[in-house]
Amino acid sequence: MFAHEIFPEYDYSVYLDGNMRSVGELEILLNEFITSGAEIGLFKHPARRTVSEELIALCASDRFTSEEKLAMAAQAARYKNELPPDSGIPLSENGVIFRRHVSPHLSDAMSLWWQEFRHGSKRDQLSLPWVLKKIPLQVHRWGWSFRKPNPYFIHMPHLHTKQRTKLSIARYYLSMHRKTLRNQVRRYLSNRRKTRATDA
Numbered sequence: 001m002f003a004h005e006i007f008p009e010y011d012y013s014v015y016l017d018g019n020m021r022s023v024g025e026l027e028i029l030l031n032e033f034i035t036s037g038a039e040i041g042l043f044k045h046p047a048r049r050t051v052s053e054e055l056i057a058l059c060a061s062d063r064f065t066s067e068e069k070l071a072m073a074a075q076a077a078r079y080k081n082e083l084p085p086d087s088g089i090p091l092s093e094n095g096v097i098f099r100r101h102v103s104p105h106l107s108d109a110m111s112l113w114w115q116e117f118r119h120g121s122k123r124d125q126l127s128l129p130w131v132l133k134k135i136p137l138q139v140h141r142w143g144w145s146f147r148k149p150n151p152y153f154i155h156m157p158h159l160h161t162k163q164r165t166k167l168s169i170a171r172y173y174l175s176m177h178r179k180t181l182r183n184q185v186r187r188y189l190s191n192r193r194k195t196r197a198t199d200a
Helices: 026-036 051-060 066-079 106-119 124-134 166-199
Strands: 012-016 020-022 040-044 092-100 139-142 153-155
Touching (some): 012 026, 026 092, 026 139, 051 124, 092 124
Antiparallel strands (some): 020 153
8 A cells, every 4th residue: 555655766656466467568557547647546346336235245255254244344334424325436446556656645545545454344445435535536447357358467366265275276376377378478479460560
């Protein structure tokens, strides 16, 4: 959340979650973000639109304890009056985030987000819409999901405790390398076609 403080010498940063891999030319997305003039760049959530929908999905999952679900419900209840479903601030998936460090409001927004993360649930997608309601950063939103096939990222699902057998871990890393190699081949072939077209 604090790349602007960790790397103050840079004007922009791109955050990637630990289960994300960059396999394409991020300069294309970065240039799009810079051109937009926005202060933060986010990707749409692939399945849900609102905090309420996200809360229902999280509470239906067996990944979380009863205490964690109570914390999420309490947090969403706090936001209910200030963030109705028609607030115009959609849910985002925060595995990839672009930031413009020179934004005058970015530091306040990230500090507020961090406070919500520390004192509320640890599901940051629940709190970011509320933060953007309180501190209206200009947002550039990509209308596609980085989880689905695309030229820039591959998403590797987290291995939960129940899945961590030797075989599942081996399959996980083989899958990761296969996807990375596949995207590298696609980039090579695409660049080769562009070169041939230029030469022609």
